[in-house]
Amino acid sequence: MRSPFQKLNESSIELGTLKIPFLTPLKKKRTVQSGPFWVLVQKEISDHIRSLRSIILFAIIVLTCLASLYTAVSGIKDKDPSDLSRDNLFLMLFTMYKDPIPPYITFIGFLGPLLGISLGFDAINSERNKGTLSRLMSQPIPRDYIINAKFVGALSVISFLFFALGFLVMGIGLLVIGIPPTAEEFWRIIFFIMISIVYVAFWLNLAILFSVRFKQAATSALSCIAIWIFFSVFFGMLISLIGSALAPSQTAPVEDLLSYSKFMHGLSNFSPNELFSEATSTLLTPSIRTLGPLTMSQVYGAVPNPLSLGQSVLLVWPQLTGLIAATIVCFGLSYLLFLRQEIRSRS
Amino acid sequence: MTEVMIQLRGLTKKYEDITAVDNLTLDILRGEIFGLLGPNGAGKSTTILMLLGLTEPTSGSVHVNGVDATRYPIRVKQIVGYLPDDVGFYEDRTGVENLVLTAQLNGVAQDEALDRAQTLLKRVGLEQAGDKKVGTYSRGMRQRLGLADVLIKNPDIIILDEPTLGIDPEGVREFLRLIRTLSRDEGLTVLLSSHHLHQVQQICDRVGLFVSGRLLATGNIDELAKALFEKDPIIIRIQLRSADDRLQHVLENMEDVHKIKKLDESRFELHCTRDITSEIARKIVREGYDLQELTKKHYGLDEIYHRYFEGGDRHEKPLSKVK
Numbered sequence: 182m183r184s185p186f187q188k189l190n191e192s193s194i195e196l197g198t199l200k201i202p203f204l205t206p207l208k209k210k211r212t213v214q215s216g217p218f219w220v221l222v223q224k225e226i227s228d229h230i231r232s233l234r235s236i237i238l239f240a241i242i243v244l245t246c247l248a249s250l251y252t253a254v255s256g257i258k259d260k261d262p263s264d265l266s267r268d269n270l271f272l273m274l275f276t277m278y279k280d281p282i283p284p285y286i287t288f289i290g291f292l293g294p295l296l297g298i299s300l301g302f303d304a305i306n307s308e309r310n311k312g313t314l315s316r317l318m319s320q321p322i323p324r325d326y327i328i329n330a331k332f333v334g335a336l337s338v339i340s341f342l343f344f345a346l347g348f349l350v351m352g353i354g355l356l357v358i359g360i361p362p363t364a365e366e367f368w369r370i371i372f373f374i375m376i377s378i379v380y381v382a383f384w385l386n387l388a389i390l391f392s393v394r395f396k397q398a399a400t401s402a403l404s405c406i407a408i409w410i411f412f413s414v415f416f417g418m419l420i421s422l423i424g425s426a427l428a429p430s431q432t433a434p435v436e437d438l439l440s441y442s443k444f445m446h447g448l449s450n451f452s453p454n455e456l457f458s459e460a461t462s463t464l465l466t467p468s469i470r471t472l473g474p475l476t477m478s479q480v481y482g483a484v485p486n487p488l489s490l491g492q493s494v495l496l497v498w499p500q501l502t503g504l505i506a507a508t509i510v511c512f513g514l515s516y517l518l519f520l521r522q523e524i525r526s527r528s
Numbered sequence: 529m530t531e532v533m534i535q536l537r538g539l540t541k542k543y544e545d546i547t548a549v550d551n552l553t554l555d556i557l558r559g560e561i562f563g564l565l566g567p568n569g570a571g572k573s574t575t576i577l578m579l580l581g582l583t584e585p586t587s588g589s590v591h592v593n594g595v596d597a598t599r600y601p602i603r604v605k606q607i608v609g610y611l612p613d614d615v616g617f618y619e620d621r622t623g624v625e626n627l628v629l630t631a632q633l634n635g636v637a638q639d640e641a642l643d644r645a646q647t648l649l650k651r652v653g654l655e656q657a658g659d660k661k662v663g664t665y666s667r668g669m670r671q672r673l674g675l676a677d678v679l680i681k682n683p684d685i686i687i688l689d690e691p692t693l694g695i696d697p698e699g700v701r702e703f704l705r706l707i708r709t710l711s712r713d714e715g716l717t718v719l720l721s722s723h724h725l726h727q728v729q730q731i732c733d734r735v736g737l738f739v740s741g742r743l744l745a746t747g748n749i750d751e752l753a754k755a756l757f758e759k760d761p762i763i764i765r766i767q768l769r770s771a772d773d774r775l776q777h778v779l780e781n782m783e784d785v786h787k788i789k790k791l792d793e794s795r796f797e798l799h800c801t802r803d804i805t806s807e808i809a810r811k812i813v814r815e816g817y818d819l820q821e822l823t824k825k826h827y828g829l830d831e832i833y834h835r836y837f838e839g840g841d842r843h844e845k846p847l848s849k850v851k
Contacts, residue, residue, distance in 0.1 A: 319582070
C-alpha cells in the first residue's frame with residue numbers, strides 16, 4: 182500500500198518540472214460507456230434544452246413564477262402580522278396572491294400542461310417525418326428504448342425545471358421574508374413539486390400518445406391543446422350544468438344532499454386539472470381538513486389545528502394515485518401503439 | 529465466397545388483401561453485390577424490412593448470417609447496416625454528431641466513435657462538411673453521410689434502399705463507385721434495391737427481378753438475358769451498300785442463323801443462336817458484297833426490364849403503395 186502522497190511525488194518526478202502532476206490522470210480518455218438507452222436519453226435531453234421552443238416555454242414559466250412570487254411576497258407583507266399563523270407562512274409563498282396575478286400553484290396548474298404538451302406532441306411523429314425513426318430502428322436496440330427514452334428524457338427536463346423553480350422560489354422567499362421553513366414545510370414543498378411533475382408527466386404522456394397516433398405533428402399538438410382547453414375551461418362549465426340539472430331541492434333530506442355533493446365531487450375528479458389543484462392546495466394549505474362535505478356533527482368539537490404532513494398526504498392520496506394512474510394509462514397506450522406500428526421511412 | 533449471408537425461404541407478407549411479397553426464396557452470398565430490381569411498389573422495401581426484423585413476415589423465414597431475423601432482430605441489426613430510401617438525420621446537429629450517435633447506439637465508446645466518424649467522413653469525401661449542420665447538406669452529401677452512418681457500426685452486410693434516388697448523374701456514379709470499392713475492400717455483402725436498371729447494371733454481381741411481390745429471375749445480366757431470350761440470344765444487324773434476294777438466301781442458310789429480317793433495301797437483322805459475327809462478315813465479303821456496318825446488339829437491362837415489366841399486362845397490375 183502506498184500513500185497518495187508517494188504516488189503524487191512519483192508522478193511529478195516522472196513528468197518533469199513543467200507538467201502539473203494532477204492533470205495526467207484526468208487527461209486519460211474516458212472509457213466508461215453508457216448503454217444505448219442512456220445515449221438516447223441524453224440525446225432527448227439535449228434536444229429539449231437546445232430547442233428554441235422549450236427555451237421560450239422555460240422562460241415564460243420562470244417569468245410567471247417570479248411574478249407570482251412577487252405578488253405572494255407583497256401579499257404576505259400586506260397581511261396583518263397578528264393573523265399570520267406561523268405554521269404555514271413559508272407555504273404562502275406558493276399559495277398567496279394579490280389580484281391580478283394568480284399564485285404559483287395556479288400558474289403551474291395552467292402552464293404545466295402546456296409544458297408537457299410542448300415536450301411531447303412531436304416526439305414520435307417528427308422523427309418519423311424526418312426519416313430519423315427508421316434510422317434509429319435499424320440500430321441494434323429494442324424498439325421500446327426509443328419511446329422510453331422519449332419519456333425519461335422529457336421527464337428529467339421537467340423534473341429539473343420544477344425542482345430548480347421550487348428551490349428558486351424557496352430561496353428568494355427565504356431572503357425576502359426572512360423566516361426559514363420548518364422541516365415539515367420543506368417536505369410539503371418537495372411533495373408539491375413531485376405532484377407537479379406527475380401532473381406534467383400526464384400531459385407529456387398524452388402528447389406522446391398523440392404523437393404516436395397522428396402522423397402530423399400539427400394534428401397531435403392541436404388535439405392535445407383541445408383536450409387541455411376542454412379540461413381547463415369547458416369541463417367546469419359542463420360540471421356546473423350537470424350539477425344544476427341534478428341538484429336536489431333545498432328541502433331534500435341530508436342524505437340526498439350528501440350523495441349529490443359526493444357525486445359532483447367524483448365527477449369533477451375526472452379532470453386532471455382538478456386532481457392537481459385539489460392535491461396541491463391541500464398539501465400547501467395544512468388547514469384544509471377535508472376535500473368533501475362535512476356535517477355539523479363532524480365539525481363540532483374539532484380543534485382548528487393544521488393537519489400534519491402525513492394526514493395531508495393521506496387526504497390527497499386518491500388524487501395522487503388518480504394522476505399517476507392516468508399517466509401510466511397514457512404511457513401504456515402509447516407504448517403498445519408504438520410497438521405494434523410498422524416503421525417505414527417517412528410514411 | 530460461397531457462404532450464404534442472407535437466406536430467404538418462402539417469404540410471404542400480406543397486408544390485408546394485398547400480397548406485398550409472395551413466396552420469395554433467395555440466397556445472397558458473402559461478398560457479393562446483389563441488386564433487387566423492380567418497379568415502385570414491387571415489395572422491395574417490404575422485403576428489406578423483413579430482413580431487418582422491422583416487420584414480421586406472414587409466413588416463411590429470413591436468416592441473416594444464420595440468425596433468424598424475425599426472432600432475433602437485434603442480433604441481425606448488429607451486423608447489418610441499413611440505409612433507408614429517404615434517409616433522415618437530425619438537421620440541427622452536425623454530421624459528426626449524427627454519426628457518433630449511431631455509433632454509440634451500437635455500443636461504441638464515445639472516443640472511438642469520434643475516431644471512426646472522422647475516418648468514415650474522409651472515406652466518403654465529407655471531411656470538410658463534418659462539422660456543419662446536416663440541415664445545410666445537399667442531397668448527395670446526405671446520401672454519402674448515410675453511407676458513413678451505415679458503415680460506422682462495422683457491418684458485414686449493408687442494405688441500401690434506393691440509394692441513388694434524387695442524386696445527379698455524376699453523384700450517382702461516384703456513389704456507386706464508392707459502394708463498389710467499399711464492398712471489395714472490406715468484403716462487404718451489399719444488397720441494394722433500385723428501379724434504376726442502368727445503375728444496378730454498373731455495379732451488381734447479380735440481380736433479382738422483382739415484380740408484384742414475386743422474384744421472376746435471378747442471376748447476372750448475361751444469365752438473365754439468356755434465360756429470357758433463349759431462342760435468339762444474339763441479334764446482328766448488317767448494312768450493305770446494296771443487297772439482293774440471293775444474299776438474303778445465303779445468309780438464311782447459314783448455320784446458327786435462326787431468322788432473318790429485312791429492315792429495308794440494304795439492312796438486315798439476323799437472329800442467331802450464338803455469336804457468329806465474324807462468320808457473317810467473312811461470308812458477306814466472300815460473296816462479293818460491300819459490308820458497311822455490322823453491329824451486334826446486346827441485351828442490356830433495358831430489354832430485360834421492358835420484357836418483364838412493361839412487356840405484358842400480367843405484370844401491369846399496379847400495386848398500390850403499401851403503407
